[in-house]
Amino acid sequence: MHVEQAINGFYTARSNYSKRELDVTFLAKSLGGPKLLYALCCSHGLPAYRTITTHRTVPRLTPSGSVPTADEISSNIASFFCQEQRPQLPRCGHLLLIDGVAVDERGCYVRETNEVVGFCREHSVGVDRLVIGMATVEYLADLIYEGDLHFGSEASVVAIAAHREDNYQAIPLVVSTKCGTGTGEDCASWLGTVITAWQSNEYGEKYNGPIWSVASDGEASLRNSRFRLCMDREVKKSSSLGLKLSRLSGMNLHTGPGDVTMTTDYKHTFKHTCARWVSGLDWCLQSPSTVSLSCGVAWDAGE
Numbered sequence: 001m002h003v004e005q006a007i008n009g010f011y012t013a014r015s016n017y018s019k020r021e022l023d024v025t026f027l028a029k030s031l032g033g034p035k036l037l038y039a040l041c042c043s044h045g046l047p048a049y050r051t052i053t054t055h056r057t058v059p060r061l062t063p064s065g066s067v068p069t070a071d072e073i074s075s076n077i078a079s080f081f082c083q084e085q086r087p088q089l090p091r092c093g094h095l096l097l098i099d100g101v102a103v104d105e106r107g108c109y110v111r112e113t114n115e116v117v118g119f120c121r122e123h124s125v126g127v128d129r130l131v132i133g134m135a136t137v138e139y140l141a142d143l144i145y146e147g148d149l150h151f152g153s154e155a156s157v158v159a160i161a162a163h164r165e166d167n168y169q170a171i172p173l174v175v176s177t178k179c180g181t182g183t184g185e186d187c188a189s190w191l192g193t194v195i196t197a198w199q200s201n202e203y204g205e206k207y208n209g210p211i212w213s214v215a216s217d218g219e220a221s222l223r224n225s226r227f228r229l230c231m232d233r234e235v236k237k238s239s240s241l242g243l244k245l246s247r248l249s250g251m252n253l254h255t256g257p258g259d260v261t262m263t264t265d266y267k268h269t270f271k272h273t274c275a276r277w278v279s280g281l282d283w284c285l286q287s288p289s290t291v292s293l294s295c296g297v298a299w300d301a302g303e
């Protein structure tokens, strides 16, 4: 096509793209995908995505094929938080955010690591996913057909966001698929690995600041893991923080590693309270001799 355009005098080779054009191309590919970028290349003369990769290093999120490991998490921290990607900002506290996103239930080959991902982390521990030939693919297919391994139906995404007035966008650290049979204990274990990786990585706590809180929605295993992870020790009363807090009567002094506390989006607290209230009302209507309060307290109406 370019030869025909050159013969007809319509083709102009370009190499001196401006920073704005490179930025727009990057956004078009990230937000709209390759088809949008191709349309903009034809209509507005934007560079191809391959041109972007020769001008800048695009941060890459390594998906976890099984339970997230310290190496995978550290690789993602270095990819997104290295000096090339982010100029150093004043250190501050950070919030670790956890939520789930629906994914297609299928496997995916990752060229960089030469392995298949997309299986549930609950049943893929110890499963050899390194592709060395058709035997590997057939072995994984057999496990799927026999029900010993599953494709993940949802991906847990862990992101980190800074407590500051600007540059506080959430940046992903982990994406891990699951089938939903994991327990809060399992979840707390690998979330602890995420916190440890952030604390030890040169571009983590030392470069950006510590994790102050862990936040999730009301999903049962995540809520369970937050309590396991963030209430496993008590602030020492001899420490500077303990000296101040221990004088507050009734104050919960339990925290997690590095004095990490837990929090949640309040809309999930409201949903949980409403669900309990509706549940209590339903029980009340079925049992006319009793009265139930939304806080779960019930007494006999005859008393």
Ligand SMILES: [Zn+2]
Residues within 6 Å of the ligand: 120, 121, 122, 123, 149, 150, 178, 179, 180, 181
């Ligand atoms: Zn499974």
